[in-house]
Amino acid sequence: MTDSNYTFEQKYLDEVNEKLDIAQKKTEQELARTSNDRADIEKSWGDVRIKTSTYENILDTALSVRQQQQMLIERQNSFQNATNRLQTLKKLKVNPYFARIDFQEKGEEKAETIYIGLGSFSDTPDHFLIYDWRAPISSIYYDGGLGNVEYMTPDGKQNVDVKLKRQFQIEDGVIVTIFDTDEAVGDQMLLDALSGESDTKMKSIVTTIQKEQNKIIRNTSADLLFVQGAAGSGKTAAVLQRVAYLLYRYRGNLNSGQVVLFSPNQLFNDYIDQVLPELGEQNMVQMTYYQYAMRRLPKIQVETLQERFEEHNDAANENITRFKGSLAFFKLVAKYAQTLNKGNLRFKDINFQGKPFFDKEHVAKIYYGYNEQYKLGQRLDATKERLASSLNGRIGNELKEKWVEEAIQNLTKTEIDSLFGDQPREFASEEKEYNFLARKIVVNAFKPIATAIHRNRFINVNAQFAAFLRSVPKMTDLSKWDISATDWEASVERTVTEFKTKQMTLADVSTYLYLYDLITGKHGERDIRFVFIDEIQDYSAFQLAFLKFSFPKAKFTMLGDLNQAIFTKENSKTLLHELGSMFDPEKTSVVQLTKTYRSTQQITDFSKELLVNGEQIIAFNRNGAKPVLAQFDTMAAMEARLIKQIESNNAAHETTAIITKSLAEGLAVDAVLKAANVKATLIRSENQRLVPGVIIVPSYLAKGLEFDAVVAWDISVTNYPSESERQLIYTIASRAMHELTLLACGPVTPLLDRVNPDLYEVE
Known part of the structure; x- marks a missing residue:
């Protein structure tokens, strides 16, 4: 890059910063002025005289009140717009x-130059800086x-000839680095972004979005992405x-309350809760599938993430869980519900003073x-409607009881006094007052x-749910799922x-809610426009189909890594096929991201x-130390090595996550570190917050997170004996950015046997 x-x-x-300063001062003055105007209008409410003597006076009063309301709304909108503008200006500064x-x-005769940032800024209506x-x-x-590039506009595809692509790193109003590149985003800029330390909050990646990621961001046509x-x-x-892109693209027609994200925990x-505010947008609705179920069944204790991870099922129960999570079972619920149109719906009495008011037979x-x-x-x-009408008709008969x-x-x-309220107490007779x-x-x-009546409490949903489960063997051949009648x-x-x-288990909750919705004719939440589901490899096909049913007007974005299926394991391999039958193939788009940026090449290769x-996974070219494997004969020796590693990481200012298989192991590690006066935070449940420093986290809560350094705790054959835990070990290892x-304690898990010994160091 030349000096010129x-x-x-x-x-x-410098010119842009100067104009940003001017715009910021103007906006602050506008805010102050609008705030004062709003206060004056609110004070002037006292000047509105309520006149009711004639129809004309009532009309004048109504018009005056309406005028005051409109002025207040106008000032409020101006105030909000100025506030949003000021936030953008401060961010751009x-x-x-x-x-x-x-x-x-x-x-065109000559090239055009544009600069790209987190928000738009113009010094005149038609001149964007x-x-x-x-x-x-x-x-x-x-x-x-560089060269010919095609891009989408509201009017269709456009082609341009790109002459220059330049990237900047700016600090305190000074350009620190300039890169000229012919790539989408130059590797040097990406490398600088990835070399930093991890944090307790995810950051925006706007400056380093890659081409494949951009396809994900700007897709507006797919019903399923x-x-x-x-x-x-x-x-x-x-x-x-x-x-953030969709909220920008559909500004005025879409708000953050119409976007839902289902996350792993x-x-x-x-x-992730700072990413959208950092981009100037409000957070969408965020929840886990567990929370979604709990919201609808507040009195039921639904199986937690920990219980789900630590339950030990035999082969028969695993087959039943697999069946209950299938698309076939989802269709079976719908088939059963249709039979209820002709008979066999279970009802309950509606009682009054301990006796049936409307008995179930009625x-x-x-x-x-x-x-x-x-x-x-x-x-x-x-x-x-009939029951409500009948109830109203019974009021007169009940008066003399x-x-x-x-x-x-x-x-x-x-x-x-409470019963009379504002009612005048002038009655023609005592009998009328009594009535x-x-x-x-x-x-x-x-x-x-x-x-x-309003809440459908005359339907016995619990009994109906049990009746459905008992009818399943008559409706399908359970042997296809390796399930015996006795086991079912x-x-x-x-x-x-x-x-x-x-x-209730999470699998049964989904069935229960779906059956209830079919019986009651619910059509889901129709105002939700976009649904995002993260880590879909841990969802069953039934759950995904139920979410599609629950948000019938929404476009879906589902993302995950089938290599990290902790809960569904083998089922995850059929998930893509089952998804294909839920959505129109013509409106389905699949994006494969094989390049990984989180970890160093050495950690990714391992x-x-x-x-x-x-x-199929490609490492980004960022060098670091090889992963280290240390095996010990005693637990005490392994604990001492852990403390030594923490001290080393703390000295290097690296955040450390000790990832244990279970919460019980996490508690044991926490006790060891407390006894050694080593400061660490144990993440016991998904409702805790990430904090800086050393954390101890069970494997099932580490999904989606990343840390400077990871210590995989006790990867012995005793702790990880079976092939079914291969994906879990991969998930733990792939949380590390710089050091693994x-x-x-004891012989190492055989799951490492397939790893080339040259890819890690043995102490």
Whole structure:
């Protein structure tokens, strides 16, 4: 880079910063002015006189109030717009832009220059000094090198001839480095970004978005965008930028409340919650599938992540779990629900004062009294309407009942005042006053019945769920799933017993909710426009189909790494095929991210050899130390080595994660470190927050996270004996960015046998 180029770019940066300062001062003055105007309008509410003597006076008052409301709304909008503008200006002042591209459009005489940053900035309406990275023209920067580049605009495809691609690193208003490159994003800039230390919060990757990631971010046509990405390939980061892009692209028609992200655990939600605010957008709705289930079943104790990970199923139960998670089982629930249109729906009495008010036989007679053209939801709505009408009709009959008379006699003065409310107490006779109070008492007493009708409490969903499970052997051939009738019957009784104590597995929760929705005619949350599901390899096909059913108007983005399937293991291999049958193939887009950026080449090369098909993963060329394997004869020796490693990492200012297989192991390690006065934080549950320094985390909570240094705790044959844990070991190893240490007490797990010994060092 020549001195003249550097001088030119620094001069341009100085000019932009000067104009940013001017714009910031103007916006601050506008904010102050708008705030004062708003305060004056609020004070002037006292000047509005309420006149009700004539119709004209009432109309004048209404118009005056409406005028005040409109002025206040207008000032509020101005205030909010100025606040948003000021936030963008402050963000740009820290780092105005990170790239420049020069390009020439067909038919134009000379090239045009644009600078790209986190937001747009113009000094006049038609003169942009900085373009938002999400603007259509900015995709030129991400999608290709020099020469002819095609990009999408609202009017269709456009072609330009890219003459220059320049990248900047700016600190405190000074250009530190300039790169000219013919790549989408030059390796040097990416290398500088990746060489930094890890943090407790994920950062935006706007400055280093790669071409394949840009395809994910800007796709607006697919109903299903499936992203298969190796550990550390930037799939989650790219998807968060995708949310920011969509909010920008559909500004005015889409808000963050219409976007839902299902993530692997709450810990991960906390890790990513700064990315969108950093880009100037509000966070979308974030939850785990567990939280989604709990939100709908607050009184049921749903199987936790820890319980799910640590449960030990025999072959029969594993086959049943596999069957319950299949698309075939999902279709079976729908098939069963259809049979309920003709009979066999289970009902409950609606009681009043300990006796049936509407008995279940009466409710069933109403429900099945409608013709066969009625769908389940329509049948239910009609039944509720009849019951509500019948309830209203019973109010008059109930007024003379003895319990009503006793209730009136026992009323206190406060209770009487409450019943009268604002009602004038002038009645033509004592009888009319009595009837007024009696009606109020009866209506209040009937409220629980009205609520029971409104909330479908006359349907016995629990009994229906059990009835469905018991009917399964008659509806399908269980032997195809290697399930015997005896094993199925035993599992049903176990499920029913657990349900009586308000406990449920995650697999059964999905079935229960889907059956309930079909019976009640629910059509899902139709205002949600985009659903993102991270780590889909740990979802069953049933759960994914249920989410598609629950968000019928949404476009889906699903991302994961089938090499990291902790819970579904072998089932994950059929997931792609089953997804294919849920969505229109013409509106399905698959993006494969094979290049991994998180770890050094040495850690990536080691990690990928743990896998059977690991050769598909490509390491980014960033050098570091080889992983270290240390094997010990005693637990005390392994503990001493751990403490030594922590001291070394702390001295190098590296964040360290000790990843244990289970929480029980994590507790044991925590006790050892406490006894040695080594400061560390144990992550016991997904609801904790990541903190700086040393953390101890069970393997099932480490998904999606990354750390400077990882210590894989006790990878012995005793702890990791079986082939089914290969993906778990890979997940643990691939959390490390710069340093990986594997400790084992006793013989090392045979899962390392397939790894080339040249790829790691043995102490």
